[in-house]
Amino acid sequence: MSIQTVAHKFVELCRQGKNFDVMRTMYSPTIVSVEGDGKETAGQGPVIKKSEDWVADKTFHGETVRGPFFNGAAPDQFAVYFTLDVTPKATGERLTLEEVAVYTVKNHDKIRREQFYYEGIH
Amino acid sequence: MSIQTVAHKFVELCRQGKNFDVMRTMYSPTIVSVEGDGKETAGQGPVIKKSEDWVADKTFHGETVRGPFFNGAAPDQFAVYFTLDVTPKATGERLTLEEVAVYTVKNHDKIRREQFYYEGIH
Numbered sequence: 131m132s133i134q135t136v137a138h139k140f141v142e143l144c145r146q147g148k149n150f151d152v153m154r155t156m157y158s159p160t161i162v163s164v165e166g167d168g169k170e171t172a173g174q175g176p177v178i179k180k181s182e183d184w185v186a187d188k189t190f191h192g193e194t195v196r197g198p199f200f201n202g203a204a205p206d207q208f209a210v211y212f213t214l215d216v217t218p219k220a221t222g223e224r225l226t227l228e229e230v231a232v233y234t235v236k237n238h239d240k241i242r243r244e245q246f247y248y249e250g251i252h
Numbered sequence: 253m254s255i256q257t258v259a260h261k262f263v264e265l266c267r268q269g270k271n272f273d274v275m276r277t278m279y280s281p282t283i284v285s286v287e288g289d290g291k292e293t294a295g296q297g298p299v300i301k302k303s304e305d306w307v308a309d310k311t312f313h314g315e316t317v318r319g320p321f322f323n324g325a326a327p328d329q330f331a332v333y334f335t336l337d338v339t340p341k342a343t344g345e346r347l348t349l350e351e352v353a354v355y356t357v358k359n360h361d362k363i364r365r366e367q368f369y370y371e372g373i374h
Contacts, residue, residue: 168324
């Protein structure tokens with residue numbers, strides 16, 4: 131698959147709310163996920179667990195997904211802009227989180243790296 | 253200046269519509285600008301000229317600037333999500349362009365690289 135095909139499939143599934151299907155079917159077993167603070171999580175299982183933990187302490191109202199976006203000098207990458215509408219259970223205060231994510235796809239196949247850019251705690 | 257200080261100054265000036273002030277005051281003389289197709293433009297003068305040419309054949313109605321966003325594994329970078337509300341003079345058809353830009357700041361000072369991610373012609 132071309133990077134465009136992978137990226138559009140990714141975005142389409144996210145828009146359907148199938149984020150965990152994306153992680154299970156489109157992520158490499160050796161994916162590395164890098165959070166905004168630079169902390170890396172390696173491996174498909176641990177990366178899915180990280181997202182499960184993130185969701186568990188929030189009420190998730192929905193998300194918007196803009197993109198995918200491409201740059202010819204980085205032909206194995208695509209970028210996405212997300213907004214996440216959530217209420218953390220700890221505070222009960224509904225808020226909109228924003229982030230840019232850059233995904234790296236090797237060999238036109240699985241996503242091998244995701245790197246999140248944001249500000250503050252997510 | 254910290255990367256956060258540089259990035260927030262950049263975003264604030266863009267929100268005031270001072271994009272060319274940003275290029276004149278915050279860009280390194282040796283900046284490299286990479287468009288979505290991978291084409292590179294090197295040097296502050298040529299990069300400003302590229303933007304002047306881009307604006308010249310459009311009516312520019314406004315822009316939104318979301319961010320800045322950061323990742324600790326890329327401590328010299330910040331990301332921004334832009335929407336650009338324009339009418340190309342060639343078509344007369346108003347449209348909203350979207351892009352993610354990743355900026356690289358060296359030595360906590362000037363912007364040395366800008367890399368635009370988008371889809372289609374901009």
